[in-house]
Amino acid sequence: MDRKKTQGQRVTLADVAKMAGVSKQTASRVVNDSAQVTEETRARVLKCIEVLGFRPSALARQLNSGRSYTLGVVANAEIGYLTNGAAYVGMVRQADQLGYALLSKEMREFSRSSVDIMLNHLIERHVDGIIWAGPEIGDSHAWMNDYPIDDLPMPIVVINAHPRAGVDTVGFDNFLAGKNATRHLLSLQRRHIGHISGPMQRWVSQQRWAGWRAALEEAGLAEEQSCYVEGDWEVTSGGPSLRRLLDVCPQLDAVFVGSDRMALGVLHEAHRMGLRVPEDIAVMGIDNDPQSAYFMPPLTTMHQNTVLMAEVALRLLVRRISERRDEPYPAACAEAEATVLTHELIARESTLGKSTA
């Protein structure tokens, strides 16, 4: 199939045209399946394309069409972000289905100048749209409030961040997730329910924490709101956090942990301390990692479908792209916008005990 070019020189449309004895745009028409070509000419051109091993240059094409069919993804690539990169997989897959490629960029710092650099990068590369998937840490997303986002040459969709006027966001209601998690523990007659949060500069952590507080308040247990320590979302911080929590709150009989990974550390430490789960202390996490069902005991947790979130965000973005250009968007993108996705309680032995195993 592929004919080698001695010099690694690119085979161009002009080469094909010359060989086929037609003009460039006739060749172009064949490449683009335009109807206006004799079957005979078409066949000849196709033959030349094959013989020469011609591949159209997306670059040149993009330069004319003003469209790159590339989406930029800005992420803070911390290990384990968005549940083991599953969300990223969802994006790649959905992008592929919609005919787009993904350009990955990492951001490690969130100053205004870093944001500018990142946006410039993506604009220079003519991405058709942007998925902003960096976690909201401190005021990392503050620039969106005053930056003229609408003046960007392309639409942008933000993942799992504080909703902002004029910004498309897709994510979960982490407040409600935290609240429902705590309600589950309350429903099991626990009354001293502590919380180990993720890093508190993070919006997601704050939301879950606030949900926990709200549930306690709702149950008339506001005084328990002091049963709280901050972790870092990693498995290593689970054990130490549990110990600190027991210092603060010796009567602890349940704990809502801000991630399944930390919950594993908690289970491990509880075991070492001789605490029985759930008899002495009920433990629940949030994430529903695939492994959580195999912890000892299996972990009760809140499931958030991050893959779906990624797909929804991507479809919304592609839809916005089409809208800006007054083009019809793909049917797949016409689905209702679910900008706030729902979670699901996965109840297992770490709160229910063996009876239901």
Next chain:
Amino acid sequence: MDRKKTQGQRVTLADVAKMAGVSKQTASRVVNDSAQVTEETRARVLKCIEVLGFRPSALARQLNSGRSYTLGVVANAEIGYLTNGAAYVGMVRQADQLGYALLSKEMREFSRSSVDIMLNHLIERHVDGIIWAGPEIGDSHAWMNDYPIDDLPMPIVVINAHPRAGVDTVGFDNFLAGKNATRHLLSLQRRHIGHISGPMQRWVSQQRWAGWRAALEEAGLAEEQSCYVEGDWEVTSGGPSLRRLLDVCPQLDAVFVGSDRMALGVLHEAHRMGLRVPEDIAVMGIDNDPQSAYFMPPLTTMHQNTVLMAEVALRLLVRRISERRDEPYPAACAEAEATVLTHELIARESTLGKSTA
């Protein structure tokens, strides 16, 4: 800073030139920090760039230079591939440092035509180089044997695959990893050492399996080579695999499990069956997931630094790109090529018992 263009029209170099009253290539010189410009002119042009909010088009630039500063990554984005996507993070990061962006593509099928489609995609998009990170499944990589890889317009580096003549590969010696894992169990006086492999169409699984067999043979225990079942690398297959293994091999006193995830399933099932780990059965995995240290008991495993693998592969690729163009390559890429990376035994309670805890 950024001046809005009413129509979303791109600000071009021509706009800047006109406003500054200079020619396009003088403006170009300023943008590219070329020396040959009066300080005065430079200042004027820079002012116009800022006022107009000009951003150079990477597309147009690439079209001339024949260089896109983009690397294609072909992956089979299965969940958990390359330990939680950590390898991908390594690539993004290293690419960024070397001034490249990453274009992600997923491959789910490995027929020759799929390969062609993928390569064409990447060639069309003018990537400067390719990281082939799809797992080697069956004959998924067979095309590399006869395909004129050298005739591709860009270099390619293959990750964790069977070495092939004329192909740059970066990966681990999984045979040796399997062998050393088994040796560890042998050193603990275990004599009935079973193996639960990953999917056997996969080259990596085959290698680890072969390493296990070699170690048994070396110890004069070739008859134990029947103590083997095939898993699928996921946590769900650990328990069922252990049961099947005990059917085949009732005297089992140790098991080398092909992934930490499956090992978790094994620990869970052993616990349910009343088997003590490691007294009744020693368990070891391979991967060294961050969580493995917190399993009950903590899991002995083989560590493979997939992040390093990704970085090494990327640097090698960038080096090859430079070599093809007879350009000096970045200092970072001059490091010795470590195409076969080493693993490390992480010994924990699941084989050693409590004494060392």
Next chain:
DNA sequence: CTGAAAGCGCTTACAG
């Protein structure tokens, strides 16, 4: 059905 012209936004020689 097919082609000559102009242009996408920039850069690389070549002049001055």
Next chain:
DNA sequence: CTGAAAGCGCTTACAG
């Protein structure tokens, strides 16, 4: 130090 010309590889109107 600066500019007019040609070109990267393709496409979009406009003619015929």
